[in-house]
Amino acid sequence: MTPHRIPALTGAVLLMMIPAIAQAYSGPGVGLGAIGVVLGIVGSVFLMTVSLIWYPVKRLIRSVRQRPASPPRPRDSKA
Amino acid sequence: MGTIAPILLLLAAIVVAGELARRLHIVPRFASLAMLGRRAGAVLARRGVSDHLKERATRILAGRMMASSLTAGGILALVIAPVVLLLLIDGTLPLGVRAAFFDWQARGLLLSMSLIYVFARWRLGRRRLQPR
Numbered sequence: 001m002t003p004h005r006i007p008a009l010t011g012a013v014l015l016m017m018i019p020a021i022a023q024a025y026s027g028p029g030v031g032l033g034a035i036g037v038v039l040g041i042v043g044s045v046f047l048m049t050v051s052l053i054w055y056p057v058k059r060l061i062r063s064v065r066q067r068p069a070s071p072p073r074p075r076d077s078k079a
Numbered sequence: 080m081g082t083i084a085p086i087l088l089l090l091a092a093i094v095v096a097g098e099l100a101r102r103l104h105i106v107p108r109f110a111s112l113a114m115l116g117r118r119a120g121a122v123l124a125r126r127g128v129s130d131h132l133k134e135r136a137t138r139i140l141a142g143r144m145m146a147s148s149l150t151a152g153g154i155l156a157l158v159i160a161p162v163v164l165l166l167l168i169d170g171t172l173p174l175g176v177r178a179a180f181f182d183w184q185a186r187g188l189l190l191s192m193s194l195i196y197v198f199a200r201w202r203l204g205r206r207r208l209q210p211r
Contacts, residue, residue: 036113048141052138
């Protein structure tokens with residue numbers, strides 16, 4: 001952290017300690033609702049990631065592993 | 080403006096917010112969001128299902144969950160809008176609402192009046208729901 005940011009961060013923390021300035025009260029209902037909405041969005045992004053990345057990659061890895069070994073070259077078979 | 084007028088304004092905003100929450104069915108929407116989350120967990124943990132089916136199911140559930148979350152968030156914003164608007168209006172046109180909102184005596188009065196309203200509304204709603 002650069003030295004000039006420390007006083008700014010300290011000032012921001014001190015400002016957050018004054019509730020008359022913050023006026024950011026939210027009740028338990030709205031707070032829980034907002035947490036639920038955020039969790040829903042995060043969950044949907046996670047599910048979409050699983051669907052679009054994890055399963056195709058898993059299928060690709062499985063197909064690579066199950067691919068039969070290449071047949072021996074004719075020169076090797078003669079020997 | 081007197082001391083009772085801001086409290087009445089806040090109470091009106093709270094009543095409007097409560098009616099919006101009732102009419103817009105906010106609780107069932109959050110319940111359906113939770114159900115979608117449980118279903119997604121069950122799909123991911125289920126054995127004996129092909130990855131292809133899981134891939135399709137998670138994609139569909141992700142879309143539904145995103146739509147449900149955004150709808151629930153929008154409805155939540157709509158429900159709290161009357162109180163927030165009143166507080167915002169008080170910033171430009173001093174009505175004394177913010178002072179009442181942060182005064183503990185006014186808050187106590189608001190809490191008791193809101194509880195009376197909720198109780199009366201709940202009884203009325205139950206009576207209306209009775210089959211004829």
